Amino acid sequence: MLFRFGSAIMLAVAVSLIGIALEKESLKLKRQVSRQHYQLDVLIDAHAKMKLATQRAGSPRQVLNSMERGELDVETNQQPVSTNRREMPLLQWHLNHSSKQAAGEK
Structure with a gap:
């Protein structure tokens, strides 16, 4: 009987200590x-x-x-800013990139 009572007290103390540790962490x-x-x-x-300083x-x-x-x-600038080419830069980059890859593979 005394063992059960002591175990119950120890269990209650352990649960309390765990609760305190969790509360501290929280x-x-x-x-x-x-x-x-x-x-x-x-x-x-x-x-x-x-x-604001940058805008000012x-x-x-x-x-x-x-x-x-x-x-x-x-x-x-000594060179003109824009050229009269009607090429799409991204498409041309893709074509140049793929042609360099093909040349590198050969």
Whole structure:
């Protein structure tokens, strides 16, 4: 009888200790998630500030003012920007890629 009572007490204590360990782990994970949410909010705020600064720096007025002050170098292309070819670049890439493969296999 005493053995059964002692076993029941030990079982109750073991279940309590396991419950406490699980609760500690759960609270630890909740703290990590909370910290990650805070870090995400900080990163979103920093991203918004950087995006705003980029938009301000890239505005036409700012760019023209920088060019007038000589802070930006203006380079001109010697070649025309577009050609009059009516080829599809992706299709041509595929054809060039497959012809290189065929040449490599031979």
